[in-house]
Amino acid sequence: MRLGTKLWFALVCMLPLLAQATELRGTGDLGIVIERATGSVLVVDTSQRGTIGRVEGLGDLSHASVVFSPDQRFAFVFGRDGGLTKVDLLTASIVRRIVQAGNAIGGAISDDGTLIAVSNYEPGGVRVFDAKTLDPVIDIPATGADGKSSKTLGLVDLPGRRFAWSLYDAGEIWVADLTDAKAPQLTKLTGIGKLPYDGNVTPDGRHYLAGLFGEDGVVHVDTWQTPLRAERILNGYGKGEEPLPVYKMPHLEGWAAVGDRLLLPAVGHHDLIAVDLRDFKEVGRIATHGQPVFAVARPDGRYVWVNFAHPRNDTIEIVDTLSLKIVHRFAPGPAVLHMEFTPRGNEVWVSVRDADRVDVYDATTFAKKAEIPAQKPSGIFFTVRATRIGQ
Amino acid sequence: MRLGTKLWFALVCMLPLLAQATELRGTGDLGIVIERATGSVLVVDTSQRGTIGRVEGLGDLSHASVVFSPDQRFAFVFGRDGGLTKVDLLTASIVRRIVQAGNAIGGAISDDGTLIAVSNYEPGGVRVFDAKTLDPVIDIPATGADGKSSKTLGLVDLPGRRFAWSLYDAGEIWVADLTDAKAPQLTKLTGIGKLPYDGNVTPDGRHYLAGLFGEDGVVHVDTWQTPLRAERILNGYGKGEEPLPVYKMPHLEGWAAVGDRLLLPAVGHHDLIAVDLRDFKEVGRIATHGQPVFAVARPDGRYVWVNFAHPRNDTIEIVDTLSLKIVHRFAPGPAVLHMEFTPRGNEVWVSVRDADRVDVYDATTFAKKAEIPAQKPSGIFFTVRATRIGQ
Numbered sequence: 158m159r160l161g162t163k164l165w166f167a168l169v170c171m172l173p174l175l176a177q178a179t180e181l182r183g184t185g186d187l188g189i190v191i192e193r194a195t196g197s198v199l200v201v202d203t204s205q206r207g208t209i210g211r212v213e214g215l216g217d218l219s220h221a222s223v224v225f226s227p228d229q230r231f232a233f234v235f236g237r238d239g240g241l242t243k244v245d246l247l248t249a250s251i252v253r254r255i256v257q258a259g260n261a262i263g264g265a266i267s268d269d270g271t272l273i274a275v276s277n278y279e280p281g282g283v284r285v286f287d288a289k290t291l292d293p294v295i296d297i298p299a300t301g302a303d304g305k306s307s308k309t310l311g312l313v314d315l316p317g318r319r320f321a322w323s324l325y326d327a328g329e330i331w332v333a334d335l336t337d338a339k340a341p342q343l344t345k346l347t348g349i350g351k352l353p354y355d356g357n358v359t360p361d362g363r364h365y366l367a368g369l370f371g372e373d374g375v376v377h378v379d380t381w382q383t384p385l386r387a388e389r390i391l392n393g394y395g396k397g398e399e400p401l402p403v404y405k406m407p408h409l410e411g412w413a414a415v416g417d418r419l420l421l422p423a424v425g426h427h428d429l430i431a432v433d434l435r436d437f438k439e440v441g442r443i444a445t446h447g448q449p450v451f452a453v454a455r456p457d458g459r460y461v462w463v464n465f466a467h468p469r470n471d472t473i474e475i476v477d478t479l480s481l482k483i484v485h486r487f488a489p490g491p492a493v494l495h496m497e498f499t500p501r502g503n504e505v506w507v508s509v510r511d512a513d514r515v516d517v518y519d520a521t522t523f524a525k526k527a528e529i530p531a532q533k534p535s536g537i538f539f540t541v542r543a544t545r546i547g548q
Numbered sequence: 549m550r551l552g553t554k555l556w557f558a559l560v561c562m563l564p565l566l567a568q569a570t571e572l573r574g575t576g577d578l579g580i581v582i583e584r585a586t587g588s589v590l591v592v593d594t595s596q597r598g599t600i601g602r603v604e605g606l607g608d609l610s611h612a613s614v615v616f617s618p619d620q621r622f623a624f625v626f627g628r629d630g631g632l633t634k635v636d637l638l639t640a641s642i643v644r645r646i647v648q649a650g651n652a653i654g655g656a657i658s659d660d661g662t663l664i665a666v667s668n669y670e671p672g673g674v675r676v677f678d679a680k681t682l683d684p685v686i687d688i689p690a691t692g693a694d695g696k697s698s699k700t701l702g703l704v705d706l707p708g709r710r711f712a713w714s715l716y717d718a719g720e721i722w723v724a725d726l727t728d729a730k731a732p733q734l735t736k737l738t739g740i741g742k743l744p745y746d747g748n749v750t751p752d753g754r755h756y757l758a759g760l761f762g763e764d765g766v767v768h769v770d771t772w773q774t775p776l777r778a779e780r781i782l783n784g785y786g787k788g789e790e791p792l793p794v795y796k797m798p799h800l801e802g803w804a805a806v807g808d809r810l811l812l813p814a815v816g817h818h819d820l821i822a823v824d825l826r827d828f829k830e831v832g833r834i835a836t837h838g839q840p841v842f843a844v845a846r847p848d849g850r851y852v853w854v855n856f857a858h859p860r861n862d863t864i865e866i867v868d869t870l871s872l873k874i875v876h877r878f879a880p881g882p883a884v885l886h887m888e889f890t891p892r893g894n895e896v897w898v899s900v901r902d903a904d905r906v907d908v909y910d911a912t913t914f915a916k917k918a919e920i921p922a923q924k925p926s927g928i929f930f931t932v933r934a935t936r937i938g939q
Contacts, residue, residue, distance in 0.1 A: 181638055184574040185620030185934050204619055204661070227891065228595055229576030229620070247572055268894040270595070316848045316893055317912040336912075361807065362848045381850060381870050416752065417808045417826075435808075457707045457753045457937055459772060479772050500618065500935035502707055503659040521708040521727075541935045543576050544891035546848055 180247060184229040187246045188497070188539035190508065190515055192532040193218045198234060199531055200249045203499050203539060206517050206527035210249025216240035216256070221536060222263045225543035226288060227270035232538070235264040241275060243291055246540070253291045257284050265314040265548065272338060274320050276312035283309050283322060285338060294338050301327020302347045311356020311367055311409065313547045315380060323353035323367045330356070330367060330378055330387055349376045349387040357409035362546035364434070368409055377437055390437040394421065394430065411451045415458035415478045422449035429463065431481060441481050446472050451495065455520055456502035464493045473507065475523070485523055489516050497537035508534035571638060575620040578637045579888070579930035581899065581906055583923040584609045589625060590922055591640045594890050594930060597908050597918035601640025607631040607647070612927055613654045616934035617679060618661035623929070626655040632666060634682055637931070644682045648675050656705040656939065663729060665711050667703035674700050674713060676729060685729050692718020693738045702747020702758055702800065704938045706771060714744035714758045721747070721758060721769055721778055740767045740778040748800035749938035750825070759800055768828055781828040785812065785821065802842045806849035806869045813840035820854065822872060832872050837863050842886065846911055847893035855884045864898065866914070876914055880907050888928035899925035
């Protein structure tokens with residue numbers, strides 16, 4: 158009995174050690190795959206090209222987006238239903254989940270990693286939370302110059318503990334300095350144009366662009382200039398002759414920024430537009446297989462991978478950014494929804510929703526290297542996003 | 549006694565759990581500070597602005613450099629004495645240390661994280677190791693067109709499991725495709741100019757530049773072009789009228805790449821040269837406090853922080869890249885050797901060697917936020933480098 162107790166004792170003591178050995182790992186190669194239909198996410202490992210856990214109970218993950226803490230341990234998942242969920246990647250579990258609004262559309266994390274901001278449709282405005290606890294820090298209502306409350310969208314982080322976003326109903330762009338989070342300093346650009354439906358910033362955090370639904374064009378704010386000014390660019394980029402519903406407008410996170418150019422999906426056309434970042438003029442068009450949804454640059458900028466809207470959404474085309482020519486086309490499977498490159502761009506993960514699969518491709522040879530089962534996968538987000546501005 | 553045993557049992561079983569709780573952490577906010585004089589490194593935590601361990605026994609760390617594994621758990625430290633040490637950041641301990649040459653000058657990690665390459669002075673050539681084990685994979689001797697063995701330097705990784713480096717004695721630049729690591733495909737550019745003393749690549753992995761010690765200029769290879777070609781640029785950039793010893797030549801890792809410009813230290817002058825990346829022509833000069841050593845861009849590219857050579861090495865100047873004017877100057881202390889920004893650029897760490905201190909500054913307000921004791925600190929390297937090309 159004495160020996161038996163000792164053995165039992167030794168075994169029980171070993172358990173946490175074994176667990177520790179499994180769990181002590183780096184987080185630079187982790188990521189999240191959204192499983193929209195089931196309200197769950199996969200925690201994935203890009204080194205192993207596999208899944209290390211599934212986290213359930215995240216609510217409505219339509220158009221969900223994800224940002225990461227600076228230590229790359231925690232993911233913040235923004236759901237369409239106003240849900241904000243903090244996920245621990247190392248334990249594949251929920252740290253805390255709040256429902257902070259009735260209807261929301263993405264968020265951002267401040268450059269110091271301390272604040273999470275969410276842009277809301279219902280009610281409008283932006284709400285800011287403590288990244289550690291998800292406790293509320295401040296609400297910033299979006300009351301436009303018209304005196305009415307606006308939906309907000311196109312929320313991004315900027316250097317210096319700042320955020321920028323657009324007011325859909327009022328037609329404004331706001332830049333908020335949250336150095337003192339309890340007393341945000343707001344710069345409001347009013348009368349920028351009708352119904353900005355999406356916004357984004359270039360990877361250096363300098364140029365904020367918003368697409369206009371109510372007019373035919375894009376608004377540009379160079380955040381390095383003082384005072385801030387909104388200027389119209391790319392007239393003709395917008396919806397053109399045929400009116401389109403807002404959900405058909407391309408999302409501006411579908412841009413690729415490569416060197417001194419942007420590649421943008423042309424609204425309602427089977428084209429990418431190349432725009433010079435020095436003067437925001439169109440410098441070329443690339444005819445594509447379908448209506449582009451996402452144009453994603455390989456991190457070195459040499460190639461841009463493009464997927465397409467239904468019914469041509471089984472295909473990816475790869476554009477050589479030097480020649481602006483398509484160098485490869487292939488069909489991964491039904492409903493290619495998203496693409497995410499590993500940090501230095503050697504591989505790319507592709508969600509093939511209707512095949513319940515994420516495929517991993519070699520980004521140099523285009524050879525398929527792995528297939529990972531997933532339940533109706535949509536967005537893919539790797540922890541490298543913690544290191545990038547404007548995510 | 550029975551109760552006593554149970555208590556002891558419970559306590560002993562808790563120990564590994566406590567250890568686990570401490571050690572289970574993300575690695576996105578970790579880094580290494582080189583302590584050259586003592587052959588040691590500090591493992592640091594940028595979130596806590598502090599040190600989490602010291603690792604000793606790394607040999608001669610003059611001009612040491614560091615790369616990181618894709619999971620951001622392991623650092624590979626390249627010493628001047630040919631030492632290559634793999635450090636586990638989570639346990640602050642050495643995984644393996646080899647002395648792979650008599651005299652070496654930096655290394656790189658392949659874009660897939662599997663290969664570590666080191667450029668050697670004695671003997672010359674490049675040696676390649678398995679990143680997991682540090683076992684040798686292949687030696688690539690650097691026998692130039694002159695039939696003699698060369699020192700190698702300016703070793704960088706390129707996309708597609710490639711590396712590039714320069715041959716000092718032979719005056720050549722080689723690009724190696726290690727898709728099949730046992731059978732490297734070498735492209736040799738010969739007759740590029742006399743005595744390339746350093747080389748580097750732009751952050752997109754596209755433009756490889758080597759400074760010439762034997763002539764007055766820089767050599768440029770656009771790695772996106774086929775066939776590869778070496779072209780002379782920036783005549784007058786080099787040592788100019790007065791002959792300087794090679795150790796006085798600026799290191800090309802001292803560049804800042806901002807948007808479509810490079811800022812380069814001018815040899816033997818108190819100047820930074822602004823170079824347009826579209827045509828590699830000089831477009832401006834910035835008069836500085838001393839001979840610049842490192843010009844380091846804040847990740848958004850808005851500001852470049854510059855330190856200087858002895859005897860003006862107590863000072864930092866900050867250049868606004870929009871106006872090319874100096875907007876701030878301050879003296880952190882004696883012998884400011886290196887600067888490293890946090891991934892999104894909210895803070896910057898500065899090694900003040902002769903004060904035995906690393907200072908942390910707010911990169912927006914320039915206020916000092918922390919002082920961290922260190923033994924004669926020199927280079928500072930954060931794990932975000934795992935996500936960057938050409939490190």
